[in-house]
Amino acid sequence: MSDRQWNAVHQILQEHKSLHKWRSRLDELRRRYDGIFYVLQTRCPWRCLSPAYGEYQYINNLYADDMAAGIMPLIVDALAQHGGPVLSLRVGVGTSAGAKSVEL
Template identity: 35%
Template sequence: MIQRIPFTRLSDRQWAALQPFLARAAPQGRPLSDPRHRMDGMFHLLSTDAPWRAIPAEYGPGATIARHFRRLTEAGLWERLLQALADLGPRHPLQQLRRLIFRAARRAYRVRGLGIIVLARRLGFLGALPGPAWMLPDPDLSKRLVALQMRHRENFGPFVLRWGRALRNLMGMVGGRAHIPRYLRLCMP
C-alpha cells in the first residue's frame, strides 16, 4: 500500500466542519456506531491507491467502510463537499481535506457518473477528475458545439464543407475516451 498523501486522523476542527454534511443515521434508521472512526478509515484508504479490502483492521472490515462510502456517495456527499470547497474561504478546516475530497470524488465517479465530472469542471477542480481533463467527456463544450451548428443551420452545407473535419474531431474529443489507461489514472495526485 503506497501512501500517496500524508494521512493524519481528523482533527476536532476538521470533524466539526465535516459533520454538517454527513447523514445522521444509517438508511435503516439506526444511528451510526462511530461515524468519525469510519471517516478516518475512509480517508486513510483514500490517501493510498489500495483497494477497499486493504484497509487496516483498526478501522473495521473493508466491506463495511466501502458500503459506507457508497452510501455517502449515493447521498451526494462528495458533490456537496466540492461545492463547499468552492464557496468557503482558504482558511476553512475543510480546505485541509481538499486533496482527500478530490480523491473521494474520483472514486465516486463510478457510482455517480457524469454529474460529478461536470461539477468538478464547472468549479475548476481538475484535481477531482478521475483522469486527465483532455481524456474525459465535456458536456458543456458539446452544448456549445451544438449551438454553433444550430446557428449556422441555414448555411449548413458550406459550413460542414468548411469546418466538417474540425467539428468531427471536436465532437470526438467532447465525448471523452472510452478507456483511460491505469497508468494515467495512477499518475493523478
C-alpha cells in the same frame, strides 16, 4: 482527521443523513470516515484497509452510499476547506485487484 475537520464533516452528515443510530457511537463513525479518507489518500484497495478503521466492506458501502447520495463531494470539499488533504473521489472502486477507479 483533526477535531476541526471532523466537526465540518459531522455538520454535513447531520444536514444530509439520519445520524440517530450513531449518537452514542460518534467516535466509531469518525473512525470509519477516517478509513474512507485513508483509502482516498493512499489509493489502496478497500480490502487492504486496516481493521482499526472497522470492517472494510462496511466502510466501502458507507462510501458508496455517500457517493450515490451526493454527500461525499460535500464532505471532501469541507475537509479541504478545513486544512485537510485534497482528495480525488473514486468511482467503481471494488475489492478486487482488478477494480478500476475514475477520478472526479
